[in-house]
Amino acid sequence: MTKPVPFAGAPRAALLTAALLGASLLSACSMAPTYERPAAPVAAAFPSDSAGAASRTSVPLPLAANARTAVDTGWRDYFTDQRLQSLIAASLENNRDLRTAVLRIEEARALYNVQSADRLPNVNASFGETRAKTPAFLSSTGQTTIGKRYDIGASVSAFELDFFGRVKSLNDAALASYLATEEARSAAQIALVSQVAQAYYTERAYAEQYALAQQTYEARARTYKLTQQRAEVGASSRLDLRSNETLMETARASALTLARQRAQAENALTLLVGQPPASAASGAMPTDAQLDALNALPEGLPSDLLTRRPDIRSAEQRLKSASANIGAARAAFFPRISLTAAIGSSSPSLHGLFDSGSGSWSFAPQLTLPIFDAGRNSANLTLSEVRKNIAVADYEKTIQTAFREVADALAARDYLGEQVNAQRAVQEAQADRLKLLQLRFDNGVASTLDVLDAQRELFSAQQSLVQARLLRTTTAIDLYRALGGGLR
Template identity: 90%
Template sequence: MKPMTKPAALLSAVLLSACSMAPTYQRPAAPVAAAFPSDSAGAASRTSVPLPLRADARSAVDTGWRDYFTDPRLQRLIASALDNNRDLRTAVLRIEEARAQYNIQSADRLPNLNANLADTRAKTPAFLSSTGRSTIGERYDVGVSVSSFELDFFGRVKSLNDAALASYLATEEARLAAQIALVAQVAQAYYTERAYAEQYALAQQTYEARARTYKLTQQRAEVGASSRLDLRSNETLMETARAAALTLARQRAQAENALTLLVGQPPASAASGAMPSDAQIDVLNALPAGLPSDLLSRRPDIRAAEQRLKAANANIGAARAAFFPRISLTAAVGSSSPSLHGLFDSGSGSWSFAPQLTLPIFDAGRNSANLTLAEVRKNLAVADYEKTIQTAFREVADALAARDYLGEQVNAQRAVQEAQADRLKLLQLRFDNGVASSLDVLDAQRELFSAQQTLVQARLLRTTTAIDLYRTLGGGLK
């Protein structure tokens, strides 16, 4: 056992002193402006100024989705989606896959210790035997061994280990990004279904009212009090409302199917609830944007892209180390004996120590090509990282721009609806007094129905934009 002292000391020194030939990692500069764009020219032309955000408003990353979405049914749907959504489940399994790959790679940094027990028998023919007779020899061996352990002088194994770790961390960040996206998708699908339900109710009410008007007009036409043109115009409006109701019923059913897919199972309760009020939407929009530099730590997709960049950087170190000698050790210590009962007798100890050095001399440019490939892949990772930042910047900027304008758009559309409703009342009075024609009343009914539908769509757009802002700022994890 004494001769193993020096190899063991050498092995320990190598394990402690292994370095990496990977380039020193430096985070690329963010290829975006220092602040999100502000539309000062547009703001100057507005009829009103949006209310300022509260000074105590919490950031998106500090606002859990249960605090952000207060609708109880929506909360249940999001919780169910986090448990049952297959895309998120796949992302979790990807993490397990990456963790296993990292564990496999990190195992190469330590020697594999194996226990061996062997029984060897060999027959020697008579013409080869020193005694002139055939003999059968036996040998028994028992011990432990280290097989082909690489001494990582140039950091090849360490670089591969670092790359595997970064890939694992990137997969974990990708899972977090998938969770944030899922929370936002469920909320948007839920409110989309609620908007279709509200539009369908309006269309159904409009159809029923127009059906009654058509029936009265039909009765008047039968006694000559209304013209055929009035009858057909009323029929057109009635059937238009009916077609709109059928279209919205189909869209609502498809929205429910999309929500079921996101949740991962049929919703436990029937569809209920309503679109959030304007005050609730204001609360959803009350999120401070911060600075673009904050996105680097807030958004898991950006952190995932950076981890992929670190993995590519580490792979350059492994490719560089391939140009240098590779030293591996094979060692064993144990006991050998020609008989089983003498295997552990005094003096039966045995050992072997076989270092091996491999120096690349000619590989037809393989190592150079591998290094070039690693460098190109790093450049690709840099481009992907920068594009991810730019995409995140654009998403936040779009959501902020929408927040600035959609509140006013909803107010304007509500004013249109109120004006159309008042116009219809006035025209109905004029028609009852014989001043206005029935065509004017029918046109006002059509315009009011269109204004009602457009208002619901504008409120839905403002709601989904608030959810987008929450997602793009990194909210949805808690």
């Protein structure tokens, strides 16, 4: 005779449990407000200084008609210096801030997975043994007894049937937070690429200025020695000697200052890269033609920034998360239905767990309706709405900051090219002035002070030209970053 299966007749509670679970998953709705992207609080176009442009002495180079946007231009295509490329690649591998941003993504993903697990029931299998001693004076037989019980089964504990979308809203908020963290990592990478490029060219500018200062010092040292020899035989005055000495020591002080600044710039670059550079410092500042190419980026419209810049997309995801949390706060005003159910077998002996008639089950739905909570739910809803308003303000401020960064870079692009040309003209004029004064001095027409003043002005013009070219380079990098380039 075939032994009957213990759970052949599934109890109605199990069927009801499955029906409620399916209804919960299918009917869960969100009470969060419908998301609408706030209007960008900026002008429809970037500002242009037409009045200033009309007063310029030359017309800036037009942008190429087929110029690629910043987001379509990878950093390897934008920065052609091979050493800079290797430094950027190393920084993307070793920079600790970027590494932390990547780990933040893993953290946000884990938190999202934890939250999304609440949308499905947790099914647990259990096996237990219970032993209990009953004293003789309590026993029905008048003798001390030891009872045994074995239980095995599966259970669902306190699963919330999400009819009002509370769990779904929390899941949506966790998902948006995860996406915001991922966008923040992209923004950190773009910022890192631009920071490495700026630090590299800053170090190169200090190196170029130091070389000029060292050359100037060596030339002035030779002049000082000749003046000293002339003073010893009475051919030069003590005033000429001291003036030459002042210029020589000024150049020496400038060289030492620039050496210190260059060393500090190298340290800053090492920190960004995350490891000591693999090769010695090399490379030079971009040429004028290269700078023209770097600046040839179409700016597009401010609305393009909403899709180009990861920091704006991250702020929008944070806004979506705050909006979803409002849905969870609203759902807290409605009844919360939770379900606990179990099915299994119980027996006083281990070998009898699967005997016929040993089946057991329990079904315990629970409905909780908030009646009095001292204003807790109302305060949580107010808090969620305030946090959403904060997220809106943060989103709008992020857009305004991006708009300003692009506008500043465009304004600098309009003028810095001419500023570099003007500074180069100053240097050339000072160099020619020094040559003419040197000739006049050799012929006894000009004084030593005139020559020394021309040398000082030429040195200052040389240093200013390097600074102007560095400023134009960093502006091109700022524009590339502000327009959303540097991710690929």
